[in-house]
Amino acid sequence: MENYIIAMGVSAGIYALMALGMNIIWGMAGLINLGLVGFFAVGAYTSALLTVKFGLPIVVGVMAGGAAAALVGVIVSLVTVRMRGDYLAIVTLGFAETIRVFATNEIWLTNGSDGISGIPGPFRGALTPVEFNSLYLAIMVVVVAVAYVLVERLSYSPFGRVLRAIRDDEQVAAVAGKQVLLYKVQAFALGSVALGVAGALYGHYTSYIAPDIFVPLLTLYIKLALLAGGVGNSKGAVLGAFVVVFFLECTRFIVPLIPAITPVQGAALRELIVSVSLLVILRFRSGGLIPEARSHLVVPAALPAPTRS
Amino acid sequence: MSLLEVRGVTRSFYGVHALNGVDLDVEPGKITGLIGPNGAGKTTLFNCISGLVPADGGSIRFDGTDITRLRPDQVTRSGLVKTFQIARGFPRLTVLENLLLYAPDQPGEHVGAALLRSRAAVAREREIMAKAVEIAAMLNLSHVLANKASDLSGGQKKLLEIGRALMSEPKLILLDEPAAGVNPTLVREIGEKLREIVARGVTLLLIEHQMDMIARLCDHVIVLAEGRRLLEGSFEEVAGNHEVQQAYMGRRA
Numbered sequence: 386m387e388n389y390i391i392a393m394g395v396s397a398g399i400y401a402l403m404a405l406g407m408n409i410i411w412g413m414a415g416l417i418n419l420g421l422v423g424f425f426a427v428g429a430y431t432s433a434l435l436t437v438k439f440g441l442p443i444v445v446g447v448m449a450g451g452a453a454a455a456l457v458g459v460i461v462s463l464v465t466v467r468m469r470g471d472y473l474a475i476v477t478l479g480f481a482e483t484i485r486v487f488a489t490n491e492i493w494l495t496n497g498s499d500g501i502s503g504i505p506g507p508f509r510g511a512l513t514p515v516e517f518n519s520l521y522l523a524i525m526v527v528v529v530a531v532a533y534v535l536v537e538r539l540s541y542s543p544f545g546r547v548l549r550a551i552r553d554d555e556q557v558a559a560v561a562g563k564q565v566l567l568y569k570v571q572a573f574a575l576g577s578v579a580l581g582v583a584g585a586l587y588g589h590y591t592s593y594i595a596p597d598i599f600v601p602l603l604t605l606y607i608k609l610a611l612l613a614g615g616v617g618n619s620k621g622a623v624l625g626a627f628v629v630v631f632f633l634e635c636t637r638f639i640v641p642l643i644p645a646i647t648p649v650q651g652a653a654l655r656e657l658i659v660s661v662s663l664l665v666i667l668r669f670r671s672g673g674l675i676p677e678a679r680s681h682l683v684v685p686a687a688l689p690a691p692t693r694s
Numbered sequence: 695m696s697l698l699e700v701r702g703v704t705r706s707f708y709g710v711h712a713l714n715g716v717d718l719d720v721e722p723g724k725i726t727g728l729i730g731p732n733g734a735g736k737t738t739l740f741n742c743i744s745g746l747v748p749a750d751g752g753s754i755r756f757d758g759t760d761i762t763r764l765r766p767d768q769v770t771r772s773g774l775v776k777t778f779q780i781a782r783g784f785p786r787l788t789v790l791e792n793l794l795l796y797a798p799d800q801p802g803e804h805v806g807a808a809l810l811r812s813r814a815a816v817a818r819e820r821e822i823m824a825k826a827v828e829i830a831a832m833l834n835l836s837h838v839l840a841n842k843a844s845d846l847s848g849g850q851k852k853l854l855e856i857g858r859a860l861m862s863e864p865k866l867i868l869l870d871e872p873a874a875g876v877n878p879t880l881v882r883e884i885g886e887k888l889r890e891i892v893a894r895g896v897t898l899l900l901i902e903h904q905m906d907m908i909a910r911l912c913d914h915v916i917v918l919a920e921g922r923r924l925l926e927g928s929f930e931e932v933a934g935n936h937e938v939q940q941a942y943m944g945r946r947a
Contacts, residue, residue, distance in 0.1 A: 549784070
């Protein structure tokens with residue numbers, strides 16, 4: 386049982402890392418990206434191929450995974466630069482599906498739908514499963530902590546201020562003297578690094594990746610995590626990721642206790658419980674569990690308290 | 695030499711000629727008024743000058759350099775900033791953040807400096823913060839600095855619009871109806887602020903429909919009608935002109 390809980394901790398860590406990436410792209414810059422899982426897949430495949438086929442160290446693989454995802458992020462953001470809202474949503478969704486179809490069909494590179502197995506994990510051979518999971522959890526904690534600090538730095542910086550300005554009104558941000566395109570590309574790239582690293586770490590943890598892991602549902606779970614936790618808030622992103630994993634896993638135990646339902650109905654019920662919980666959270670806390678800060682001062686300032694007008 | 699030289703600027707939207715070759719000059723250190731009936735092309739001209747809507751033809755020179763094809767951010771960094779007619783902006787940023795955003799040369803807007811929290815970025819932030827506080831004081835916005843911009847009243851939003859423009863350290867501000875939809879007392883107050891701004895060495899070009907404000911403030915008035923410059927001169931000259939009256943009121947049948 387404790388092994389299961391540790392494994393869920395690792396999952397939550399990977400979700401948290403993705404939610405932090407999403408927080409830069411969507412939370413700060415307001416760019417809709419329904420293709421998260423595509424960047425996650427790029428990171429996972431890059432690191433898996435480099436470590437399995439070329440025998441490179443895991444650390445190098447993970448960094449390359451982040452870099453590859455960032456590169457793809459730059460390309461996707463340049464292609465979609467004139468799109469906003471729904472259009473951007475559809476194109477990014479299509480992008481993620483393209484990655485999945487590519488991974489299924491380009492067998493020479495990705496081994497197709499059989500996936501890549503035997504992806505190395507740190508000291509996997511030398512440790513018992515519980516020890517390995519514990520080590521991995523420790524690694525995830527460190528990685529998420531570092532990502533959290535970096536995203537917070539960005540959030541409380543003039544750079545973050547420009548992203549939030551673009552989220553509110555692109556045209557006015559341009560008149561304010563900001564090169565909007567450059568910031569959008571940077572936001573996409575930075576967020577993609579987190580997504581790519583998350584994907585790479587996922588592969589090294591489970592030792593196996595295949596195209597059918599990278600389905601749009603994962604994107605929705607991350608979006609849900611950020612919505613529940615608080616869009617535009619790094620603490621919220623991490624908390625939201627834990628809440629989502631907690632609900633997804635809890636329901637696994639609760640649903641079988643309900644009498645007279647079939648396993649298929651049970652699976653549907655789990656999704657239902659997760660969506661109802663989100664609705665309840667958003668009904669009573671529209672900004673999420675930890676809403677975005679009112680103001681993001683870079684240096685402290687003595688200001689009069691906001692007046693009610 | 696004029697600060698802004700607009701020559702033969704044209705712009706059409708789907709076959710409708712919004713600007714039919716506009717020529718105008720803005721002299722430094724003055725308040726120039728741009729008036730004309732609705733649909734004359736005033737706002738389109740502002741958008742062309744500021745780079746938001748590229749001109750189809752013609753040239754725009756500002757402070758000795760050609761800015762015709764520049765992006766809006768480049769135009770602003772060259773020292774020419776425009777305000778928006780319907781107070782737009784960043785509703786989810788605070789008033790202070792709205793002001794800080796417009797400040798030029800903040801190294802912390804680069805990712806590297808932001809992640810490292812570089813000393814130069816922090817020092818510049820303190821500098822622009824002091825400036826923002828000063829500008830807010832001048833515009834009577836000190837007490838709402840920590841408010842979200844969306845919480846402001848209509849008049850305060852207009853003042854913030856002016857404050858943001860000032861933060862960009864401009865030589866010329868294009869003001870698009872700074873007093874529209876504002877109560878008469880505040881119109882007067884905004885007028886006084888504009889005089890103060892000109893006294894600091896900033897040049898203003900303003901679109902306005904309130905003729906008393908134009909009469910009170912403007913050293914020079916340019917009339918635009920049907921996408922062309924109709925006439926220019928002092929307010930008295932312009933207001934007494936028969937063609938201008940026809941452009942506003944229509945012709946007698």
